[in-house]
Amino acid sequence: MLSDHLQNWRSLPGLASHPVWIAAFEWIEKNASTADEGFYDLGIEGVRVRVMEYPTKSREEARYESHRDTIDLQYTIKGAEGIEVTPTSLLKPEGDYDAGKDFQFYGDPSVSEARIDNVEGRFTILFPQDAHMPQLRVGDIPNVRKLVVKIPVESLGGLVVE
16 A cells, blocks of 8 residues: 655656556546546556545445455545555455456454545555555545546556565
């Protein structure tokens, strides 16, 4: 997991030197504030953006999830959203892995490893080993407008994470 404010992405090792990260962050800088809800293709095979807006939830209503083949770059456009993060190795899968959607749910751990409050202007990068529980309410902020850039692990030049 990596989390920071959008204005700092160029100073983070590896992000400003790889074409996939550059395309993702430049798209966010140019389009996030005006993009309608929906899906956007970044012109790199398998890399896409989804802009969405929804009410956040209590912890009891949310669930842990992970993705084996993709990395999530989650960015908050407006509002806020809490994201708990725990290594997949510490969680018990619930149900079968859905290869078509690259999606696995997990049971709720008694304690999470970390929580990020993705406030307006903040991004969090979640790797395949980072089970995450998004959609969590932050204070009295009831909604979040966000985007998720889905980045295939293989598009980063064979980066392997387990």
